[in-house]
Ligand SMILES: Nc1ncnc2c1ncn2[C@@H]1O[C@H](COP(=O)(O)OP(=O)(O)OP(=O)(O)O)[C@@H](O)[C@H]1O
Ligand SMILES: NC(=O)c1ccc[n+]([C@@H]2O[C@H](COP(=O)(O)O)[C@@H](O)[C@H]2O)c1
């Protein structure tokens with residue numbers, strides 16, 4: 001919330017494997033946008049930032065495939081974009097580093113990145129400074145991973161929540177309110193965390209899509225037909 005008349009200019013960024021992209025990956029952006037627009041934010045755009053190959057998660061297909069699938073998935077959206085920046089670095093980037101890079105590029109009027117130009121183009125005026133805020137959008141399982149020992153630096157969690165802000169979409173099997181209550185750090189920073197309930201609950205996950213594909217079962221309507229055609233043409237996720 002801000003106290004002046006203008007709504008806060010906000011961009012949402014989701015990080016993850018997107019292995020493969022699912023309809024829920026796009027849904028979380030729609031849910032977050034609706035929520036923020038009712039709460040005094042002007043949502044200028046969304047960015048999906050797939051993780052580097054060196055993240056090394058079991059079964060992760062190449063960034064080349066994941067970026068191509070994501071670009072196919074967002075073809076139906078006029079506001080969600082794909083950033084390949086993380087995948088183009090020497091190695092894995094911490095989420096705090098990725099947020100820092102993307103926020104800087106979004107506020108740079110001379111940015112060379114297409115997603116930055118497109119999002120800036122949604123501004124009615126391009127008064128300098130652009131004052132575009134970036135928030136991390138995630139499902140409740142990602143915030144719960146903050147508690148995994150050694151996975152996230154405390155200083156990164158503090159930086160992400162206090163300098164960017166979090167929008168957390170509830171996911172079955174997780175309880176983000178309780179998780180925040182159990183963390184002194186997150187309780188202190190609570191006003192920068194928005195929890196958005198997903199009332200039309202849906203269990204779609206990339207893991208379940210990979211499992212079904214591995215078993216030769218249909219995954220139609222869990223992801224877009226364009227992504228599905230790409231998976232089939234390139235024979236991905238079959239053992
Ligand atoms: N059904 C869902 N509800 C809420 N958030 C989701 C859902 N599916 C994915 N997300 C969120 O999307 C982001 C990217 O997640 P990720 O690429 O890990 O997808 P996933 O479906 O969880 O995949 P996997 O099963 O491989 O872990 C994360 O913040 C995750 O919490
Ligand atoms: N310390 C960190 O910044 C940190 C730790 C663990 C995961 N992450 C990110 O969270 C995402 C997790 O993705 P998955 O849920 O697909 O494993 C990835 O984008 C990864 O880079 C960041």
Ligand SMILES: [Zn+2]
Pocket residue numbers: 141
């Ligand atoms: Zn996941």
